Amino acid sequence: MEAEDGRAAEAQREKEAGNDAYRKQYLETAVDHYTRGAALDPRDISFLTNRAAAYLLMSKYRECVRDCEEAVERGRELRADNRLLARALSRKASALLKLAACAADYAPAIRALQQSLAEHYSEDTRDKLDQAETARKEIEERERLDQEAADHHRQRGNELFQRQNYQEATAHYTEAIEKNPNDPRVFSNRAQCHIYLGNLPKGLEDAEKCIELDPTFLKGYVRKANVQFLMEYYESALATYIEGLKCDPNNLVVIDGLRRCAACINRSNGGDVGPDDLEDILGNVSSDNDLRNKLQKLMEEAAALKKEASDERLRRIESERMPGHQRTYI
CATH class of the missing domain: 1.25.40.10 (Tetratricopeptide repeat domain)
Structure with a gap:
């Protein structure tokens, strides 16, 4: 019992020292005193509200809000005087109003002021x-x-x-x-x-x-992939189209973009892109096996088209070499 009385007396001295420092605008010192006092007597929520007041003057608005919320929570558990709760809520609102001036969001401050008035009516809080x-x-x-x-x-x-x-x-x-x-x-x-x-x-x-x-928003991916394609960053465009495919797996614009990228990658690599190459191209872009399978199919289609075009070119060359073939010049 004597130990508790001693801690309470020491906490009171810390509060008085903190109040004195606060009046002299030694705000950091005041915060230190209130912090030690709160540790000595956690049942007295005025240490928190006083420290919140110091934080408010220091423009540490989030710290002020934090202390006020803790004071209200602890005060309700201890069934503290409603005026103390109202003060904490009003002080919280003051900090929120400062934050609202930057974020243009007054709703949290208004809610805190309404709660403060519900605990205890004050003309200042009403204003x-x-x-x-x-x-x-x-x-x-x-x-x-x-x-x-x-x-x-x-x-x-x-x-x-x-x-x-x-x-x-x-x-x-x-x-x-x-x-x-x-x-x-x-x-x-x-x-x-x-x-x-x-x-x-x-x-x-x-x-x-x-x-x-x-x-x-699918169009964002389409625009980005288009730019990357025009810059000839085909692998980056491919990755972007895959991200877009997650938004709409059947979108024809995206699928066509994937085909064009696959064809360009095939052409630049001088042949087909196999599963191992596909892993290198995609990296960690997608772990979705369905998307990977769809992309692989598109690449195979692009490779087939390339082969078909190549075979047609060879047939045309052979045809031109056949006896009796006459060239027509325009």
Whole structure:
């Protein structure tokens, strides 16, 4: 019992020292005192809320949120005074509001303020809630207007694309991206414009961004593979087409792309690509045996077409060598 009383008294001294350092704006020192106090008396959640206040002034908002959440959880287990819980939730909301200014997401702060008011009503907390809700509405309205502008520029870009005016279409797609940088369709469309304009590195960059935004958007893989094919990176294009095949195993554009890649790889290797070569080409791109079997079949088809063309050429040469054959010159 005496030991517990001694620890509680020492914890109180740490709190007083922390409060004194906090008032003097020695925030790191205050955090150290509150941390030692919390270890000495874990039943007193004020150590956590006080440390959270220091973190808030230090702009360590995530640490502040963490301490407030721990204070609320521990306080409810200990059935602490509702005002202490409300204070922790309000302080958490203050940190979340700072984070919201960067992330433009006020929902977590609003939720924390509502919870704080449910624990204990405070005019200051009510004012914070009103301000947060106003800020959220302003952001939502701005996002709505930006989305309308993005849609307008995307549609205008599509019209110009249909007219083969790729330069102006690219400009409108760029405007759309500035208003809404999270639409994979616009990156896909602009990538195709770059391809037609011969700007392959930019096309590759947009295609990769499209895939990053939506890994299930097939056109992103098609655009990327097209660029790689045009750059004569046939094995890379092959790998990209395989990734696209996972989105739609029966897509004719992708299957045709695989055939073209297989044919080019066959031609550059001077013959057929066997199973061992296929492993080297694919690396760890796919562990799906069905995809590997399908690709092998496509490569075999490409090799057969190559052989058929070669045999036809030989027959034509032999025919020209036959007696009585007359050449016709144009």
